[in-house]
Amino acid sequence: MLPAKEMPFYIQFTSKLLMIFLLCIFIIYGSNVIVPLVFSILLAILLLPLTNFLQHKARFSPVLSSLTVVLLALLFIVGIIYFFSHQIAGFLNDIPSIRQHLEKHYETLQHWIQQKFNISSGQQTVFINSATKDVKNQGTQVIGETFFTITNMLFYVILIAIYSFLILFYRHHIRKFIYALFKKAGDNEISAVLNESKGIVQKYMLGLIIEMGIVAILNTGILLVIGIKYAIFLGILSAILNIIPYVGILSGIVFTALVTLTTSSHLSDIVWIIIGFEVIHFIDANFLMPRIVGSKVKINALVTIVGVVIGGSLVGLPGIFLALPVIAILKIIFDRIEELKPWGMLMGDDSSGHHNISILKRVKSIRLRNKMKPVTDPDANDS
Secondary structure (H helix, E strand, O other): OOOHHHOOHHHHHHHHHHHHHHHHHHHHHOHHHHHHHHHHHHHHHHHHHHHHHHHHOOOOOHHHHHHHHHHHHHHHHHHHHHHHHHHHHHHHHOHHHHHHHHHHHHHHHHHHHHHHHOOOHHHHHHHHHHHHHHHHHOHHHHHHHHHHHHHHHHHHHHHHHHHHHHHHHOHHHHHHHHHHHOHHHOHHHHHHHHHHHHHHHHHHHHHHHHHHHHHHHHHHHHHHHHOOOOHHHHHHHHHHHOOOOOOHHHHHHHHHHHHHHHHOOOOHHHHHHHHHHHHHHHHHHHHHHHHHHOOOOOEOHHHHHHHHHHHHHHHOHHHHHHHHHHHHHHHHHHOOOHHHHHHHHHHEOOOOOOHHHHHHHHHHHHHHHHHHOOOOOHHHOOO
């Protein structure tokens, strides 16, 4: 059998496409296992500094330090879920008021259509009844799916908490396994990739949480000034949606506008919401994001959008939120593997115009410095 480098190009290209196809199939059918595990790895990396602090400074045992930080994170997540559940319950209690606002807006829209398109109100009513007939018949199914979604989410939260605890507790064992698995790459090279990946994930996720908090405060402040009902709920939800690159801000504006339409009698509120959210988005994109979330690994806009679309297509909403951290880690790995350096170059943000020209030289110099350093003992590093 020919070595990989001596194989014809079309065979190498076909084998790589087949591997990508099989990987996508594996992700789609194994998403119930893969998604909680990836979330757990990211959460464990985020909680690692606090775990080390409790273990070394507060003299907690490895089990107690890992359990404490996971329980704190679990309480935080459960608090967020409780807050949204409470807000949604209040929203459902206002259904009679919401129905009155919708009827008023419906009458205004019906009158406008009748004037502009000469369609009588009777014809509009017949069309709407025929369009919503299936929705009425599927009410029980929607309630059942909603209950299943909530149950599934709670199961995921508990599973992620268990995974995170075990990953933190067995982190040294996992690190030894990685060193043994990729021993041909050299301990210094593996250590550099692990430490850089850990730093990128911690900086990205912590910065994302800080940015999300600031945007939530700004969103809520704008909505309170305008006088929108459920201002805190909509402000926080829009900030969470803002995590999704490029399309998150649009989703937040659309959702907030639709909810406002059902709770307010003034259409001008929608205009002020759009203006306010756009101003906040400008501040976030030009000041908050570069300074708070800005990472050592820059991912260009094209790869970001493609990654978000692929993640959403493979595993749905979780894939959208996981896309950026996974892409950042992949870029670190690609930049350190000779055959994959062009892909790392493609994923980078060439804002200066000289980055791609010098990246190979920088990577080679880093590898040379790593070879000159003494071999790293896997047990010597707590991370």
